[in-house]
Amino acid sequence: MNLTRAAPWPAGTAPFADPGETELLELSLGPQHPSTHGVFRMNALLDGETVVRLQPVFGYLHRNHEQLAERMSYLASMPFTDRLDYFCSLTNNWAYALTVEKLAGLEVPERAEYLRVILAELTRLQNHTVFLGFLLGDMGAWGSVLMYGFRQRDAVLDLFEALTGSRMMCDYLRFGGCRCDLPPGWAAAARLVVDSYPGFLDEMEQLLTENEILRARTMGIGGVEAKRLVNAGVSGPLLRAAGLSHDLRKVDRYGIYDRFSFRIPLGEKGDVYDRLMIRLLEMRESLNILDSALRDLPEGPVINPQAKLRNFRPPAGEAYGRIESPKGELGFYLISDQSPQPYRYRVRPPSLINLTLLEEMCVGAKIADVMVILGSIDIVLGEVDR
Amino acid sequence: MAVTIPSDAAPPPGRTSLAFPARRPGLTLAAAAGVLVVGTTLLVLLLDRKAPGILTGAVVEALAHPATAPLILKAGVLGWLAEGWGLGEPWLGLASISLSLFTIVAVFMGLFALTSIVERKVLARIQNRYGPNRAGLWGLLQPVADGIKMLTKEDIVPAGGDRWMHLLAPVMLAVPAFLVLALLPYGPGMTVVELGVGILFFFALGASAEVAVFMAGWSSNNKYSLLGAMRAIAQMISYEMPLLLAALAVVMLAGTLSPTLMVEAQAGHAFGFVPQWFVFTPWGLVGFVLFFIAALAESNRSPFDLPEGESELVAGHMTEYSGFRYAVFFLAEYIGLFGICGFAVALFLGGWHAPLPVLDFIPGYLWFFLKLYGLVLLAIWIRGTMPRVRIDQLLAFSWLFLIPTGFCVLAGAALWHFTGGGWLGWLVVTPVVTAPYFLLLPRLQSAEANALRTYRFSEE
Numbered sequence: 001m002n003l004t005r006a007a008p009w010p011a012g013t014a015p016f017a018d019p020g021e022t023e024l025l026e027l028s029l030g031p032q033h034p035s036t037h038g039v040f041r042m043n044a045l046l047d048g049e050t051v052v053r054l055q056p057v058f059g060y061l062h063r064n065h066e067q068l069a070e071r072m073s074y075l076a077s078m079p080f081t082d083r084l085d086y087f088c089s090l091t092n093n094w095a096y097a098l099t100v101e102k103l104a105g106l107e108v109p110e111r112a113e114y115l116r117v118i119l120a121e122l123t124r125l126q127n128h129t130v131f132l133g134f135l136l137g138d139m140g141a142w143g144s145v146l147m148y149g150f151r152q153r154d155a156v157l158d159l160f161e162a163l164t165g166s167r168m169m170c171d172y173l174r175f176g177g178c179r180c181d182l183p184p185g186w187a188a189a190a191r192l193v194v195d196s197y198p199g200f201l202d203e204m205e206q207l208l209t210e211n212e213i214l215r216a217r218t219m220g221i222g223g224v225e226a227k228r229l230v231n232a233g234v235s236g237p238l239l240r241a242a243g244l245s246h247d248l249r250k251v252d253r254y255g256i257y258d259r260f261s262f263r264i265p266l267g268e269k270g271d272v273y274d275r276l277m278i279r280l281l282e283m284r285e286s287l288n289i290l291d292s293a294l295r296d297l298p299e300g301p302v303i304n305p306q307a308k309l310r311n312f313r314p315p316a317g318e319a320y321g322r323i324e325s326p327k328g329e330l331g332f333y334l335i336s337d338q339s340p341q342p343y344r345y346r347v348r349p350p351s352l353i354n355l356t357l358l359e360e361m362c363v364g365a366k367i368a369d370v371m372v373i374l375g376s377i378d379i380v381l382g383e384v385d386r
Numbered sequence: 387m388a389v390t391i392p393s394d395a396a397p398p399p400g401r402t403s404l405a406f407p408a409r410r411p412g413l414t415l416a417a418a419a420g421v422l423v424v425g426t427t428l429l430v431l432l433l434d435r436k437a438p439g440i441l442t443g444a445v446v447e448a449l450a451h452p453a454t455a456p457l458i459l460k461a462g463v464l465g466w467l468a469e470g471w472g473l474g475e476p477w478l479g480l481a482s483i484s485l486s487l488f489t490i491v492a493v494f495m496g497l498f499a500l501t502s503i504v505e506r507k508v509l510a511r512i513q514n515r516y517g518p519n520r521a522g523l524w525g526l527l528q529p530v531a532d533g534i535k536m537l538t539k540e541d542i543v544p545a546g547g548d549r550w551m552h553l554l555a556p557v558m559l560a561v562p563a564f565l566v567l568a569l570l571p572y573g574p575g576m577t578v579v580e581l582g583v584g585i586l587f588f589f590a591l592g593a594s595a596e597v598a599v600f601m602a603g604w605s606s607n608n609k610y611s612l613l614g615a616m617r618a619i620a621q622m623i624s625y626e627m628p629l630l631l632a633a634l635a636v637v638m639l640a641g642t643l644s645p646t647l648m649v650e651a652q653a654g655h656a657f658g659f660v661p662q663w664f665v666f667t668p669w670g671l672v673g674f675v676l677f678f679i680a681a682l683a684e685s686n687r688s689p690f691d692l693p694e695g696e697s698e699l700v701a702g703h704m705t706e707y708s709g710f711r712y713a714v715f716f717l718a719e720y721i722g723l724f725g726i727c728g729f730a731v732a733l734f735l736g737g738w739h740a741p742l743p744v745l746d747f748i749p750g751y752l753w754f755f756l757k758l759y760g761l762v763l764l765a766i767w768i769r770g771t772m773p774r775v776r777i778d779q780l781l782a783f784s785w786l787f788l789i790p791t792g793f794c795v796l797a798g799a800a801l802w803h804f805t806g807g808g809w810l811g812w813l814v815v816t817p818v819v820t821a822p823y824f825l826l827l828p829r830l831q832s833a834e835a836n837a838l839r840t841y842r843f844s845e846e
Binding site for chain 2: 142
């Protein structure tokens with residue numbers, strides 16, 4: 001017996017069956033709202049507290065990213081990719097560099113490949129760490145989990161700052177390698193951070209996974225059939241939480257991911273709880289990758305000497321490069337006409353495409369669930385609106 | 387875990403290091419205490435010239451007998467008014483009431499200022515932050531800064547809102563919250579209004595808060611406010627029931643509706659050291675937990691802060707309030723929390739009684755405030771650790787679990803009375819009051835949600 005779900009009213013006996021008596025409430029959530037993760041907006045139609053219809057409205061943070069990139073040199077777009085998903089500038093850099101390297105046929109030295117893997121996995125760690133905090137914030141536990149996450153993430157950001165000079169807008173990767181080599185002592189410091197992470201994850205799991213209120217708020221919320229997710233082009237942790245094993249690090253084996261052994265955690269229901277757990281488990285796998293990457297890091301150059309920084313003109317053609325960013329499949333599509341600027345520059349942002357099924361996830365849920373579902377998709381408006 | 391990155395930042399001119407300059411908290415506090423003591427002494431001596439000996443005599447007497455100091459001081463001031471100013475009835479009676487009211491309001495306003503900073507500090511410490519520490523020593527002047535900020539803000543009435551209702555709502559919330567304070571038994575003979583049906587009056591005042599919250603939500607002409615107000619109504623009506631049922635058990639066993647007599651019924655120690663508070667009986671323990679949970683919901687505290695539900699409803703019924711009116715809402719919520727925690731202390735935690743006989747030398751009113759503040763700190767702790775529940779879960783929790791538990795507590799109290807307490811009472815009452823926890827609580831969620839999940843891994 002389940003006490004919380006009342007049996008439906010027998011036909012014709014519902015107290016407010018006449019639509020003339022009740023009215024649906026149209027509520028515009030956002031763009032100025034404490035938990036729409038930036039300037040996202042949703043037009044919701046509510047029946048009491050239950051969502052009947054929900055329409056996402058984008059574009060409040062549109063910055064003309066793609067058109068700008070078509071008016072400047074290839075390299076000049078690199079710092080702009082930092083601003084797409086501003087939590088994960090290094091993976092954005094990598095996706096863009098990967099596409100240009102594909103277009104120009106550039107090789108990447110081994111040490112640079114290792115550095116890219118290390119930085120991408122550190123990025124995944126810190127992104128998932130703050131994700132937990134923001135999700136709990138959406139559930140009303142303001143601050144506590146977020147601050148614990150920030151404390152841990154700061155250690156990673158310190159590493160980024162020591163290496164790239166910036167905590168969030170790193171602009172570190174270059175076509176054919178990386179901008180500079182590691183400062184002395186960086187690898188040892190990174191090792192310390194990696195070693196401190198399992199303890200932090202244990203603490204988080206203890207704090208979150210057994211909490212009654214958290215379980216009640218997340219279980220059975222926001223789940224969508226796996227087939228629908230595939231049809232909508234959803235990727236990343238959302239897809240894996242629904243039980244589909246799709247990780248570009250395994251599918252494409254871009255970079256040197258074929259050298260590392262790691263597993264892909266898979267959920268079953270695809271609800272918010274699964275999404276949260278998948279990210280927690282993914283962090284442990286990232287730690288394994290980091291462990292072996294830091295161990296095997298070879299010596300050598302960090303950038304291909306043939307790579308031209310000035311007057312860089314890739315041969316005519318087109319290329320689509322994609323990586324598994326912390327939020328899903330991040331792809332760049334470039335067409336070159338041999339000029340110094342790309343003829344066409346297109347971003348496939350995971351945040352935007354993962355939002356496709358937002359209405360389907362939210363209809364029938366309560367208004368408070370909408371925020372939790374939105375939080376569990378893990379969007380960044382810089383990437384949604386570009 | 388922090389990575390040390392060498393910093394070449396130079397200290398500002400005139401400073402040798404980047405660290406904060408050392409503070410002298412002991413010195414500042416001692417100076418403040420000194421100014422307070424000397425100022426008060428001078429004031430008393432000055433006022434005493436009107437009717438020599440009465441005020442100073444009362445102060446000396448009060449210092450000698452701290453347990454009844456407030457009563458002695460009040461009698462002293464009344465005597466001073468009668469002697470020095472020749473005041474007679476009915477003015478003396480009015481002065482007596484005013485003195486009590488002024489003291490209570492001043493104490494609780496101070497407690498409110500203190501709690502507003504303590505809450506932020508404690509939350510900050512839970513969350514690995516410092517909290518406010520700029521205004522004054524340890525940030526202790528932050529309430530003053532907040533007050534000035536609130537008072538200087540623009541007072542906005544939303545377009546299309548109901549102007550008068552919008553103005554009245556915070557007052558309607560604050561007045562009953564303050565009235566509750568008049569009923570609390572602070573110490574022996576220290577209740578402002580000795581009301582025979584105090585507990586009934588307390589529930590009547592609690593119910594009027596719902597009207598105020600709905601007025602705020604309705605008059606704001608804002609959909610968030612309206613949704614928040616509707617939540618508040620549903621929540622407060624649902625949680626008044628368990629509150630009432632838990633209090634009813636105490637009424638049954640104490641045989642009175644007066645909070646003072648309820649506290650007196652909890653006097654004494656079993657075996658010489660176990661206090662005879664109701665919380666140390668099986669029905670009282672469950673009743674206290676029930677009362678406290680319902681109290682959190684009644685005063686809109688986390689994890690039941692749905693009417694404000696800032697993740698979805700921005701600020702609920704307070705969305706359109708700014709400036710002084712918002713400050714009054716803020717004040718009323720805290721005063722409401724103090725009042726309801728005070729009742730929890732009086733009903734279950736033995737009111738002004740000391741936990742151990744050897745601690746009886748500490749005045750009763752201090753014990754009362756210590757216990758009250760302990761409950762407030764507990765509420766702050768809960769706020770720092772819990773996510774918020776959803777509206778349907780909130781209502782189901784009350785109607786399907788707390789209210790049945792309330793009835794079990796009533797039955798338990800009755801059984802306790804008929805068995806006469808003791809080991810037989812424990813044996814009979816414990817299963818009755820804990821039954822809902824084992825029988826009803828697991829059914830609040832589906833079996834699927836209770837099950838632990840396992841995750842599989844793919845190598846591909």
